[in-house]
Amino acid sequence: MSKGHMDKKPVIPIKAGSLEKTRTSSTVTVFFEGAVRKKTLALVFIFILQVPVLYYLYTTEVSAYVNMKQDIKSTSSMSSISKLCANGSCTNTKNLLKLRKWAQRYPARSSLRHMVNIVEPSTTAAPSTTVAPNEDNLSNMTKTEQLQNETILPVETTTIPSTTTSTVSSSTTTESTTTTTTESTTTTTTTTTEATTTTTTVPEKPAEAGEDAILPDCPETPPDLQGNIDVSFAHTAPEMSKLEADNPLVKDGGHYKPPYCKALYKVAIVIPYRDREEHLRYFLEYMHPTLQRQQLDYAIYVVNQAGTGKFNRAKLMNVGYAESIKDHDFQCFAFHDVDLVLENDKSIYSCPSSPRHLSAGVDKFNYQLPYSAIFGGVTELTKEQFQKVNGYSNSFWGWGGEDDDMFNRVKFSGMNIIRYPMDISRYKMITHQREKGNEPNPKRFDQIRKTKDTMANDGLNTLEYKVVSKQKNKLYTNVTVDIMAPAR
Numbered sequence: 042m043s044k045g046h047m048d049k050k051p052v053i054p055i056k057a058g059s060l061e062k063t064r065t066s067s068t069v070t071v072f073f074e075g076a077v078r079k080k081t082l083a084l085v086f087i088f089i090l091q092v093p094v095l096y097y098l099y100t101t102e103v104s105a106y107v108n109m110k111q112d113i114k115s116t117s118s119m120s121s122i123s124k125l126c127a128n129g130s131c132t133n134t135k136n137l138l139k140l141r142k143w144a145q146r147y148p149a150r151s152s153l154r155h156m157v158n159i160v161e162p163s164t165t166a167a168p169s170t171t172v173a174p175n176e177d178n179l180s181n182m183t184k185t186e187q188l189q190n191e192t193i194l195p196v197e198t199t200t201i202p203s204t205t206t207s208t209v210s211s212s213t214t215t216e217s218t219t220t221t222t223t224e225s226t227t228t229t230t231t232t233t234t235e236a237t238t239t240t241t242t243v244p245e246k247p248a249e250a251g252e253d254a255i256l257p258d259c260p261e262t263p264p265d266l267q268g269n270i271d272v273s274f275a276h277t278a279p280e281m282s283k284l285e286a287d288n289p290l291v292k293d294g295g296h297y298k299p300p301y302c303k304a305l306y307k308v309a310i311v312i313p314y315r316d317r318e319e320h321l322r323y324f325l326e327y328m329h330p331t332l333q334r335q336q337l338d339y340a341i342y343v344v345n346q347a348g349t350g351k352f353n354r355a356k357l358m359n360v361g362y363a364e365s366i367k368d369h370d371f372q373c374f375a376f377h378d379v380d381l382v383l384e385n386d387k388s389i390y391s392c393p394s395s396p397r398h399l400s401a402g403v404d405k406f407n408y409q410l411p412y413s414a415i416f417g418g419v420t421e422l423t424k425e426q427f428q429k430v431n432g433y434s435n436s437f438w439g440w441g442g443e444d445d446d447m448f449n450r451v452k453f454s455g456m457n458i459i460r461y462p463m464d465i466s467r468y469k470m471i472t473h474q475r476e477k478g479n480e481p482n483p484k485r486f487d488q489i490r491k492t493k494d495t496m497a498n499d500g501l502n503t504l505e506y507k508v509v510s511k512q513k514n515k516l517y518t519n520v521t522v523d524i525m526a527p528a529r
């Protein structure tokens with residue numbers, strides 16, 4: 042009994058309520074531990090959730106922006122930047138805002154202007170005066186800009202005309218065969234068909250103010266000029282529908298103006314024409330992109346002689362002048378054979394200080410002047426110069442002489458002709474045979490001997506013609522005209 046007493050383990054007294062206390066404190070810890078675990082889990086969960094959100098934001102917004110910027114920096118040509126927009130990568134609003142900022146800051150960079158214009162044409166007219174200094178990371182673009190703007194300006198050379206009447210080197214022609222056309226032209230259009238006889242005191246269109254006024258001037262040296270152009274007529278001339286698709290910014294009768302700056306020159310390209318449809322498609326294929334790179338406000342007028350009578354190149358050019366100034370306030374006029382295509386875009390069709398002979402070098406003549414007073418092929422005169430010489434003569438029926446007569450008119454009006462340097466005055470001529478109705482004019486030598494006496498009463502002031510139709514096609518304005526040609 043006592044042994045049993047001895048064996049008893051001592052009892053540790055427990056204070057009343059202490060067990061409850063211990064139980065209580067461990068519940069709190071468990072509670073807090075649980076909460077912390079839950080919070081951590083929640084945080085981890087939130088963090089994990091962020092990953093796809095951030096990834097989404099990165100891929101859609103940030104990378105699009107970064108890529109866009111990369112693309113802009115590495116893309117200089119208008120066509121590639123247009124492609125970029127065509128792919129939809131510049132529809133993002135943030136990018137667009139950024140782009141617009143850049144375009145305002147760098148008005149010389151036409152690719153940017155085009156891009157902004159393609160994306161959102163209504164917002165392109167940002168006044169240059171309100172351009173805020175740009176805060177962000179654009180410094181590396183500035184260098185690109187500056188480099189682009191360093192394209193060398195073409196230098197004008199003045200050719201002092203040799204003395205009296207020029208010698209006509211009639212047909213140094215070694216041209217081979219080709220070209221008949223079968224394909225028809227696609228025409229969208231507004232047609233103004235009138236058959237009125239026009240004598241040339243043509244009403245002049247008032248200056249177009251408004252939309253141009255808020256644009257900054259285009260730079261003296263267009264930034265997208267490429268120099269030599271690889272011109273070839275070995276392929277079939279593209280269909281008109283393809284040409285239209287390739288020149289989306291040309292519209293309303295072959296009219297184009299730079300979308301993001303105010304062109305320095307408004308030029309009408311006047312083409313004397315009859316039955317040269319394939320030539321015209323080659324012409325449009327090469328010349329539209331070239332003239333756009335030159336940042337001109339220009340439109341192409343094809344003056345199509347109606348009927349089968351004798352051809353009169355000079356009179357058609359007078360008609361082109363008279364009809365074009367009814368549409369726009371052109372400052373100068375490039376009179377342009379349809380079969381000549383410019384091979385160097387530095388030969389800018391800007392309004393010349395003196396009548397300019399553009400087609401100085403033609404492949405057919407081995408890129409050399411056949412004679413120093415030659416003034417045929419492609420010439421350009423301002424409105425004042427053209428009026429001063431009373432335009433072209435209306436009296437040269439058949440081939441030859443009208444260009445030499447114009448040379449004389451320029452000279453007798455106290456002006457000289459100018460040319461660009463021979464390395465940029467380069468044209469390729471489409472080979473063709475002489476058409477019926479354009480046989481050499483036997484009276485031409487006699488006529489050019491008399492320019493001094495005839496010019497005052499034969500030209501713009503005696504021009505008469507009937508417009509058969511005037512159609513504003515997408516890539517050119519077609520004026521079909523009855524010039525009262527004698528039968529051939």
Ligand code: UDH
Nearest residue numbers: 214216313314315317354378379380474475476479
């Ligand atoms: N033109 C036409 N249709 C014609 C004739 C002339 O559109 O039927 C226009 C056309 O813009 C042409 C320009 O007038 O570019 C000058 O005419 P042209 O090309 O006939 O003159 P060019 O001096 O040729 O180039 C002369 C005839 C060459 C014959 C060669 C034979 N081997």
Ligand code: MN
Nearest residue numbers: 378380470473
């Ligand atoms: Mn020709």
